[in-house]
Amino acid sequence: MAPAFHPAIFGDFFINNVQPSPKESDEWMEERVDQLVEEVGRMLEVCKDDVVKQMNLVDVLQRLGIDHHFEEQIDTILKNIHRAEFNSSDLYEVALRFRLLRKQGYWVSPDEFNKFKAEDGSFSSDDITNDPKGLLSLYNAAHLLTHNEKALEEAILFARHHLQLLRGNLAYPLDEQVTRALEIPLPRTMKRVEVLNYIFEYSAEEKMFNPSILELAVLDFNILQKVHQNELKEICQWWENLSSDIRLDYVRERVVECYFCAYAAYYEKEHARARMIFAKRCMLFSLLDDTYDVRATLEEARKFNDALQRWDKSDVSLLPEDLKRFFLSIISNFREFEDELEPHEKYRNSYNIKAFQILSSNFLQEAEWFHQNYIPCFTDHVTVSLQTGGAIELPVSLIVGMGDIATKEVLDWALANPDAGRAFAEVARFMDDLAASHSGRDKMDVASTVECYMNEHGVTREVAEAKIAGMAEDGWKSMNQIRFKHRAFLPFVQRIANLCMSATLLYHGKKNGFSNSLELKDMFESHFVNPIPLNHIDYD
Structure with a gap:
């Protein structure tokens, strides 16, 4: 039985309420x-x-x-x-x-x-x-x-x-x-x-x-907020069309939360294309996660991953009806991502696809473990769970939509499981697992790193949580070190570090602010709904 995720916290608010402001x-x-x-x-x-x-x-x-x-x-x-x-x-x-x-x-x-x-x-x-x-x-x-x-x-x-x-x-x-x-x-x-x-x-x-x-500062924030509101209107409409087409009623509707992560990575006006591609990729990431965790049987998961690895629309006949729609929607969205790129940039989409395929393979491995009721050794679990935490997927999708500085060399670096991607995944994955350990993981989730460590080392939950918290801290230390180690890639390392900051916020206090985002609604409103009053400026 699918878990009961709370509905989208803003519903169709941005679709119905974002209006053009007076040109003057x-x-x-x-x-x-x-x-x-x-x-x-x-x-x-x-x-x-x-x-x-x-x-x-x-x-x-x-x-x-x-x-x-x-x-x-x-x-x-x-x-x-x-x-x-x-x-x-x-x-x-x-x-x-x-x-x-x-x-x-x-x-x-x-x-x-x-x-x-x-x-x-x-x-x-x-x-x-x-x-x-x-x-x-x-x-x-x-x-x-x-x-x-x-x-x-x-x-x-x-x-x-x-x-x-x-x-x-x-x-x-x-x-x-x-x-x-x-x-x-x-x-x-x-x-x-x-x-x-x-x-x-x-x-x-x-x-x-x-x-x-x-x-x-006040004027700049308000101007950018209008840019972000219009993007939220567009991406919420995209999600409404996507969800009505594929009809996946088991998934987390977290489109604003996904946009928030993209906004954390780059809020500036000139990164609008990159921000929108990344926000949609985050949503597809979440949908893929929920599909492997909640919807697909093990046999269906294997077939779905096989179809994604071949990236051939003709494989759709092998899938159940709802997974057919999801598979075709993925293919369609990646084609749209390529359409967003300039002619000399279109090669980037092959990196985009490859990163998504790597993510899918690792989600399948987690599904294999879950359905076989198998708790892997800690090292094996970390190797896979850092990938499902986005170690390759998110750095690649973050870079694809950026400007001319996003060269083939940069994308090769991102696809090769760079230190920066691993450091981000260590922060996000281990903080996520600490939240799951605190609140209890869903029945459909594979054992967390906390449980694997307890099982392998025969220690209490408190000892295991301390170990995992230390590994999240090590992720931050690695991210700091990468600024010096890969200074040639610093503009991208900084953006990946920004994602670490969004993960730190979402999972702070051993809470999962992505899956359970209701209590963050006021914070989202302060960023995306409420402008800073101009009377805060002393014009005298």
Whole structure:
């Protein structure tokens, strides 16, 4: 019997309620944004001789989500900051530099923090423990640690302990920022989520506040929200047509949630094509998952996978009626993906198809295990479940719709099960399995990594969960390390890291916010329904 998934949380809301805005309003906002971009760009130039001011300004632009207007300037600034000597005894400044540079793929040694340590190598100065802003900066910076960086692990524990002691005695907005960071550190926070928090806190940052920057942030968010609303209208209509055609009543209707993951990967206007292709691919991924988990018998699953591997419409006769419709719909959608590509890009769709076929083969392996009531060894389970977690499928589908920077070399890298894809899958899969362990997996799901580890090692659930949580942490360390290891692919690594952030949000607190997304509806509304009031801008 199929599980009872809750229906789509927005129903046909976006289809019926998204209307074109007045042209005059759109033109005014676009013109005003152009003016403000020029003004803020000049600010970046003016402070070029003051490294601390530059870093603070870059940090503000990134946290307000308007750094996409200044990518070249910011890259030049950070490159110069990395090359130059930096001698500061201020913990906040040293940690800010560390975080900004590591995030951009520039190596900075943890030894930068040695000046704040006692002779025994520990952080112990009263100046540090009574500096909440510096502690928060250290805490966030240290979460860009890689493997075997014990000093940064110690920095996290130290900063977290003292921030927890200081909670309740901090002024706004630092109190809010500390609370958020203790839940999800800034380097793991989805960028658009931070925007919606920081945009209301920025005016309280007295030393850094500039009304033009705030105005640009508010207008930019609202302009992009209209773009995202129109895309949601289109993709919800696509889903309505698809679901009525294939009539799969057992699946999770999570089209807004899939779009949210695409939006997390790239929210900028210029990535509209990539965002729409990726959102649809995420939905097809979810449908394929549910088909193997819930609908198909083992024999049907084998035939369905065989048909997908051959990618031949004539194989449709071998399938049950509802799976025939799904199979033909997959073929049709991939043809539409190819139609979205320019003539010189159409070769990319072969990568698209191959990644989907790899995903299907691994879903079939999980179905084989389930129907045979077999619990695989932990290593075998991880090998397969990282693939069904999207280790190849999602990086490839994320890249296919991007612009000219998405070359054959990049797609070869993505299809070859890159470190970045594996790191993403480790974060997403292990957090998903921890959520399943906490709430109980569905009867139709294969045993999770938690259960496999318990079975193989004869340990309690608590011990197994601690192991899996540690492996999710290792996924983040790998993702951080890949920024340096594959710097030539940094634009794509950053997008994959963005997916890690969306997974961290959806599965935070051992909850499955994808399958059970009702409690996230208010959050989705803040991103896709409610504009930021223009009266938040002080035009005086």
